[in-house]
Structures are given as C-alpha cells and as structure tokens.
Amino acid sequence: MSGRTILKSRVVLIGPPACGKGTQASLLSAAFSIPHVSTGEILRKERAAESPIGLEADRYAREGHLFPDDLALRVVRQWMDNRTRFIFDGFPRTIGQAIEFDKMLFERSIPLDVVYLLEISDEEVLARMLGRLTCSKCGAVYNTRFHALAMGDACPKCQGSLVRRSDDTREALEHRLAEYKTFTQPVADYYTSKGLLKAIDVEAARDEVFQILYADMKEEAL
Numbered sequence: 477m478s479g480r481t482i483l484k485s486r487v488v489l490i491g492p493p494a495c496g497k498g499t500q501a502s503l504l505s506a507a508f509s510i511p512h513v514s515t516g517e518i519l520r521k522e523r524a525a526e527s528p529i530g531l532e533a534d535r536y537a538r539e540g541h542l543f544p545d546d547l548a549l550r551v552v553r554q555w556m557d558n559r560t561r562f563i564f565d566g567f568p569r570t571i572g573q574a575i576e577f578d579k580m581l582f583e584r585s586i587p588l589d590v591v592y593l594l595e596i597s598d599e600e601v602l603a604r605m606l607g608r609l610t611c612s613k614c615g616a617v618y619n620t621r622f623h624a625l626a627m628g629d630a631c632p633k634c635q636g637s638l639v640r641r642s643d644d645t646r647e648a649l650e651h652r653l654a655e656y657k658t659f660t661q662p663v664a665d666y667y668t669s670k671g672l673l674k675a676i677d678v679e680a681a682r683d684e685v686f687q688i689l690y691a692d693m694k695e696e697a698l
C-alpha cells in the first residue's frame with residue numbers, strides 16, 4: 477500500500493533551557509520552509525525597538541519576572557495574523573497560554589499537528605547551561621560541551637574574550653530549571669491528554685535529533 481506524505485505544518489517545540497529547541501526549530505523551519513517563531517525572540521526585538529509592547533516586556537524582564545500570559549498571547553496573536561503554518565519554540569510556556577492558544581487555533585480552524593517535548597536529564601541541562609560562554613565583543617555564544625573552548629579564550633569569530641554570564645550561577649540555573657518544570661509540566665500533560673505530545677530524547681547529537689524530528693514531521697499517512 478502506498479501512502480501519502482502529509483507534512484505536519486503546525487508544530488510546537490517545548491523543552492527545558494539548553495535542550496536545543498531553538499536550534500532544532502530553525503533547522504526544521506529551513507528544511508520545510510515553515511516560519512519559525514520564538515516569542516522570546518520577538519520580545520527581544522520589541523524591547524530593542526522600544527515599542528509599547530517592548531517597554532512593557534522590559535519592565536518584567538528587569539524585575540526578573542516571566543512575561544505574563546496575556547503579553548505572550550498578544551505577541552502570538554499579532555504574529556499569527558493570516559498565517560496557517562508555524563513552528564513555535566518555547567511557547568506555550570504555561571497551561572494558561574496553551575488553553576488560550578488552542579482557542580485561537582480553533583477559531584481559525586487550524587489545529588495543531590504535533591507538540592514535541594524535547595527531553596534531556598537535569599544533569600545535562602545544568603552542564604550545558606554552565607558550559608555556556610559568551611563573547612564579550614560580538615555576543616556569539618559557545619558551549620564547552622560542544623566546542624573545545626574555555627573561559628578567557630579568544631572568540632573564533634572576532635578574537636574577543638569569552639566570558640561566562642555572571643547570572644549563570646549554579647543556583648540561578650537550578651532555579652530556572654525548577655521554574656520550567658513548574659510551568660511546563662502541566663502544558664505537557666495537557667497536550668498528552670489531547671493525543672498531541674511526542675517525547676523526543678535529545679541527549680543525542682544535534683544532527684541525529686534533527687533527523688528524528690524531520691522524519692516525524694514528514695510521516696507517511698496510510
């Protein structure tokens with residue numbers, strides 16, 4: 477029996493910090509020509525542009541708070557416009573966002589095709605986050621887990637000095653991880669109950685993880 481290939485084109489990627497969801501989302505976006513959207517990325521641009529929504533986001537970021545659901549949803553609604561295909565990375569982050577996002581998609585008759593939960597051990601998340609080095613000159617980010625570089629080395633791109641962000645302490649990172657779990661576990665449970673969640677082990681190499689996601693998005697339908 478020969479099946480039809482149906483491309484999953486409404487996709488959400490969730491997972492802990494440093495699980496590589498941003499990288500995978502942009503690889504998949506390029507491979508399938510589906511727009512990749514990161515609410516964090518949009519908000520960074522809005523903050524840089526000092527737009528009204530950017531200034532609002534800035535206040536939360538300064539106080540070290542997560543962006544409220546309402547703000548994230550406004551950004552998404554604005555971005556969605558007339559689009560019907562997307563790969564979201566890091567959204568929805570809370571159960572409130574997931575429920576409202578569902579309503580938005582239902583109104584537009586464009587239901588989600590799949591939600592990938594990128595899974596990785598807590599130890600690996602912490603090791604990756606602690607291994608992160610930033611160039612003090614050009615802002616490029618490297619990781620001692622994947623690159624043969626150490627703190628104080630010269631940036632391969634611009635020769636600037638590589639430093640560790642001062643807020644990347646083990647305590648702060650453990651807090652971020654705990655926060656992720658508190659907010660995102662209910663999101664994963666919600667999508668499981670809808671039969672949309674697929675857990676993918678991402679301890680493997682980046683290209684291997686990409687091949688798994690790529691094949692799944694392009695799955696043959698019988």
Ligand SMILES: [Zn+2]
Nearest residue numbers: 611614631634
């Ligand atoms: Zn540099």
